Amino acid sequence: MATAESxxxxxxxxxxxxxxxxxxxxVALTxxxxxxxxxGLLDTQTFESGNALVVASDMDGDGDADHLTTISDDGAYAAWEFHxxxxxxxxxxxxxxGTLGNG
Known part of the structure; x- marks a missing residue:
């Protein structure tokens, strides 16, 4: 099973x-x-910030995130687009x- 640590x-x-x-x-992807x-190009980085997992993707190849999703320990999530x-x-x-939960 995949975990945040992996x-x-x-x-x-x-x-x-x-x-x-x-x-x-x-948000520059490092x-x-x-x-x-x-x-075939690496475009996404995952990392922790505070109590959340962050998934940041650079889809146009400029080195900065275009899409960013945060998922907190309590299940709250948010998705963002850069313009x-x-x-x-x-x-x-x-x-x-929203909030992830049992459906």
Whole structure:
């Protein structure tokens, strides 16, 4: 069975779960270890932040996460997408949230 420990890498991005939100800046991936889209390039990194597992993916290959999902120890999760407007202003948009549980 896969556990959070089996996906951890020693060099993790700078990320603060408690302060992350729409106005947070780019999250640079420091050491992608997974190829989520199967194109042969490592694009995803998993790491811990506080009491949560973070899955961050760089789908456009620029070195910064485009998609980010957090899953807390209590089952709360949130999914985010990174956008940069024509004016260069960066922002994160929350695309999903909820609580994992027995269904």
């Amino acid at each position: 996906f951890l890498v020693p060099d993790v991005p700078h990320f603060e779960l408690d302060t992350f939100g729409e106005d947070s800046g780019a 050491d992608p270890t997974h190829d989520i889209d199967g194109d 940069r407007g024509p004016d260069g202003v960066a922002r994160w948009e929350q695309t999903d949230d």
